[in-house]
Amino acid sequence: MIKKTFLGLMALSLFAVSCSNDDDNNTSTTSDLTLNLQGLEALGNDYVYEGWIIVDGQPVSTGTFSSVSFPQTFPVSTAQLENATTFVLSIEPAIDPDPAPAATKLLAGDFSGNVANVNSDNIVVGSGSTISTLGASTGKYILATPTDMDDTNEASGVWFLDNTNAPNLVAGLSLPTLADGWKYEGWVVFDGTPISTGTFTSADSADDNATTSLFKGDAGNGPGYPGEDYLQNAPAGLSFPTDLKGRTVVISVEPYPDNSSAPFTLKPLAHMVPANAMDHTVIDMGDGPVETIMGSVTRN
Template sequence: MKKYLILLFAAAGFIFGGCEYFENSDTRSISQLEVNLSGLPAIPDTMTFVGWFDNDDGDPVKAFTLDADANGNLVYSTTSEPLQHLQNAQIFNVTIERKAVLNDSDFVPSGRLILSGRFKLGNASLAFAETVNNFSAYSDSAVFNLSTPTDGPNTNELSGVWFVDSLNLPAGPIAGLYLPALLSGWIYEGWVEVGGVFLSTGRFISASSPDNFSGYSGSGAKYNYPGEDFLNNPPAGVTFPLDLSNAKVYVSIELDNGEDSGQAPSYKIFEATIPSGAQSGVTYPLQLSSPNLPGGVVKITVDLLE
């Protein structure tokens, strides 16, 4: 007698929930494996997305290699996935890999992890979703200030954005962002938008340390937190210094490609509009955005033989 077990893994944000492998020695084959992912980032033509069955103690097994479409969607299905992969799997990952190494004998997942989830036992139809980075828990403490520390005090103060709080404390400012650690392969980035042009304040892993970019700042000492003064080397169409009144401020999540800054935000998690008549030394709040983060569904239909 055949029974059909459908294991459904649903994704929200960066993680889709999974299913602990079931224990049934009479199980023989997988009827169908279906993968539907959306919101994937644009990547170079030399790279692609790879799905993996994984576990805590063994080696990962490649499930698929496929490019996403122009809208960031990826659809994959097969009717011949070996059951051994599911029996041993505790985790399902999606990574970004270089196409040049896909056929190497020692090919293993890189650190560019996009989606990951743990399998959880279920029968019939099981849906489990887990969001690793619940940024709503951090939105109440997300703030920024306008200041330009790298050109001295009281000079062009409305031409810099720093993610700090309490700018006027005798001991100096404190962190204006408290953020969770991101999955491997991702990094935070700050932005201002002026006249439709995005200006990066730099990429950072920790909101309690400086970011990786100082391309627009002056020669003076900067705050020990993420931010940027917009004083030098303006891009085309922008004139420095700025008056950032009415400009927009963002914090985003970006694919970490080793660059110190990007061209435009990918996944905005916090945002704010600087008011008209803005002032330096005033702490302005950031609001939670609603980014279309990567996500997806993996559906595995299994034949159980008794």
């Protein structure tokens, strides 16, 4: 677990406007920095991963990469590498006019000797969050279609809320507050094709597509929680309304801005809707397939 003291350093240093100047750090001699990371996925053509070491409180780039095959080794100034306290991995635009790290930081860890054990837990999750890791997330949802006047297609919508004490509704998701550069996104997987329910940062308010969704009915935007009705304008190959029983519901963590229309690697919650699921009845989610990304970074 990355210590809170490290998070304070990150807040002061990683958002610095300028990076260390090679001319001031005697960079004529280089040493190897080797990354051995697990769980990364390719970002596509528009984004790359970029490594950073923190030297005297300032971020110094160790290079960009697109391949997610490891180990990978990068030449880095020996003087800077010897004085580095922390390693950070960010997601950057492939064409990036800004020399500083982007807000979307995925992995971090402090060096202990020549090794930094890095993970996503305390860099994706915000420092002020009351839930410390994505692995501590819990979720509930119901099947319902509140955005039309037809009560015969209730299994064609999913809403991340708890109506146990209806008419009083509460959030169905208990999630960490994310750091800058990240958002949550809900999904339903239709025969291998994930269709978004919308992105959000707060589990107790409507998601970002509440007023712009093409799938909802014409009777309103739905309750003030993340969710979606799949009632019209189905993508090619699908037919709406449908029945979500037997399909998988997922909550992912997405870079913002997003690198892809598909779900990102981090998926803390998932659940296959039971075949006997009842409409308007709370269903518990389970752990997702990827709650954290980790690896090691070695200097030598």
